[in-house]
Amino acid sequence: MSGLEIRQIPVLNDNYVYLIHDGSSGQTACVDPAVAAPVIDAARAVGWTISHILVTHPHFDHIGGIDEIVAAFGAEVYGSKDDQANIPHCHHGVAQGDSVQVGGFEAKVLDVPGHTAHHIAYHFAGAEAVFVGDTLFSLGCGRLLGGTAKQMWDSLQKLRTLPPATRVYCAHEYTNANADFALSVDPDNADLQDRADAVLRMRQQGLSSVPSTLEEELKCNPFLRCDQPEFKAIVGMSDRDAVDVFAEIRQRKDHF
Ligand SMILES: [Zn+2]
Secondary structure, rough: OOOOOEEEEEEEEOOOEEEEEOOOOOEEEEEEEOOOOOHHHHHHHHOOOOEEEEEOOOOOHOOOOOOHHHHHHHEEEEEEOOHHHHHOOOOEEEOOOOEEEEEEEEEEEOOOOEEEEEEEEEHHHHOOOOEEEEEEEEEOOOOOOOHHHHHHHHHOOOHOOOOOOOOEEOOOOOOOHHHHHHHHHHOOOOHHHHHHHHHHHHHHHHOOOOHHHHHHHHHHHHHHHOOOHHHHOOOOOOOOOOHHHHHHHHHHHHHH
């Protein structure tokens, strides 16, 4: 079986759109098309026909290109069953446990609410890749713009259980700014210091810091550590439960 080929297309200020291509079948999925033209151009440049559009949530910078991509390729659109009315051409409403087949590769749908009320992620176990939209960022997580802190913490815990080698494909290049905040709450974390240095160098060279692996995030991302006693101690919340710690850290980031 040939691998799943993944291309990252930087668009707008800091968005990433992804093309996922199964060479055996020729099927190609596009994840969260913020815009259409650069995505259509990237697909045509390598002779790929976009057969699927996988949407994580209906913010404009994740769905803005759908109309034109559907018109260009006749792609079928997938999104949360609870967001179908908000996603153009979304005939395939999906939820936790459903799967989406892209050629020989199966994506399992994960409900990961928090950033929005019905945010979903797509986990391609066979390709060790998860497309998380605006739920988990490298060294950060999405703002709470429709869901609760409890929902987001539960969603992060769900993502945390995926195999550590899983590559985390998020929808924004926010890593540098996230590193600054992460170091402000967890300054003595050597893994985080190393990752922050590496990200700074990558960005200075114009390289993407995404994807990271879940293993890196588990060591470095403060939002994934809210239930760890040593992290609670660092942030002065030893006697609080994980949701409270998460809510506090998320608020500090909002005002950073
Ligand atoms: Zn969003």
